[in-house]
Amino acid sequence: MLSQQSATTVRATLPAVGAALGTITERFYAGLFAAHPALLRDLFNRGNQAAGTQRQALAGSIAAFATHLLDHPEQRPDAMLHRIAHKHASLGVTPEQYGIVHEHLFAAIADVLGDAVTPEVAAAWDEVYWLMANALIAVEKRLGEERGGPAWRPWEVVERVAETPDVATFRLRPADGGPVREFLAGQYVSVRVALPDGARQIRQYSLSGAPGPALRQISVKRVRGGGAPDGEVSHHLHARVEVGDVLELSEPYGDLVLDAGLDTPLLLASAGIGITPITAMLAHLADSGHRAPVTVVHGDRSPGTHALRTDHETYAAKLPDSAVHLWYEQDAPAGTRSGLVDLADVPLAPTTRAYLCGPLPFMRAVRSQLIAKGVAPADLHYEVFGPDLWLAGQA
Structure with a gap:
């Protein structure tokens, strides 16, 4: 005080x-x-x-x-x-x-x-x-x-998957052979890399796979500056890191996580690379036998830029009561929608608990739409990438 x-x-x-x-x-x-x-x-x-x-x-x-x-x-x-x-x-x-x-x-x-x-x-x-x-x-x-344990730990890349031209998934296991601590769906790790100029830069990436005891999985979007500098760490990971290489990872952190034992209707809404923590949440719901309704919403530039789409839809299909709604700004195929995410005709119960991840304009728009549909502001939870943490309170 x-x-x-x-x-x-x-x-x-x-x-x-x-x-x-x-x-x-x-x-x-x-x-x-x-x-x-x-x-x-x-x-x-x-x-x-x-x-x-x-x-x-x-x-x-x-x-x-x-x-x-x-x-x-x-x-x-x-x-x-x-x-x-x-x-x-x-x-x-x-x-x-x-x-x-x-x-x-x-x-x-x-x-x-x-x-x-x-x-x-x-x-x-x-x-x-x-x-x-x-x-x-x-x-x-x-x-x-x-x-507990060390702040930084070496992890070996055991698999690399090209999700889209600008998103790569890295699956890692502890290089020291020790046990892997479980994490909560929605959490992230810090990744520290040594750059050519001697700097050891750190970035945070959501864990994009199901919580489990064996591996960590991150999906990294290559940040293109568009007039500003390109992302140093994302470009390093895309250009230089292959299977067999070792990265330094922190333990999992983050407070945008699914409530344990949640049995209320859920909305999992993402845009762009915001799909990464949402995919982990879907995997957890599918693996844990979640039975309440789950509405999955995602917006992207085009089907070709929609990273983790197969995982996204596969996990949703495993749920007994789920609906998937996809929006694409370009080249929207049959069964999807054109333009930006618009929840006007998406059925949602007022008791829905929503988890949002994506750019601030997307989250502000979705938050306003949800409140207009009667969802309580206290039931809206969101993650912001980058240094905009306090702006999230104004989303």
Whole structure:
């Protein structure tokens, strides 16, 4: 809980701080990476830094957390904190790094806002930062303890499958021959690779196969920049990683998972590469004998870009009460629909629990359609790829 004195100061200064957050975070990252270049080389996503999306995410998280503290002084935004904590834990973020971030963030605030940062203002925003940081540190510590074992483990590629021209599936087993911890459908792993320039970059990929004791499976889309830099890690995996090669993987993390023992109607909706966690969920439902209705919705550019389609439809067909609805923007074959996903004539019970994964515009559109059909906002769950975690709350 934010102290009353700090709450008054934060409320008065939030408009000014919020308006300057873009400049503050830009100066923050410049100072951070000048002092600690290894963080950019080996922890932060260089592509997101180049595109500016990481700066937007940090600014959004600070503003959203401060606003929540003011609007709901008796509550913490635990759902948002847990989602970020899962991401941080999978990356190996340490408590000490929060101190480094604090040093450079507050130096940037003072640099940008100048004399407006009085001792009272600095103390109030310092309280906001450490309320957020300490909450994340505690959750990340618990998550790490629950998983045990080393943070990074070598995994050997035992099979590689070309799903589409730009999506490849990699199946892996532990290179050390040890046991494989089970995961929950919808979770992801971090993958760390050594790039030609010596950087060890990390990306997170949803586990796209059924939870099981033997293998891990990820399906990776090659990120084409379209004017921006191409995805470093996705291109490395597509161009350089073959059967017999070894990758470093984290333990599974992620809180967008199916509730155990769920017997309510479900909607599993995806677009593009968002199909990866949804396929794992379908596999789990098929393997566990789920009997309640399941509606499967997917949108893609064309049938040729629809990765994992065979798995998608095969698992759905194993369910006793399922319906599959597919939309394609181009070349839609018979039995599918043209254009973007539109749920207007898709029958759904108001008690449906929905799981969504895909680009933010897709999830915003589907969320609005579901609410219009009477589905409760509390029953809408979604995963966001990239540094847009706090924007998910506005989907």
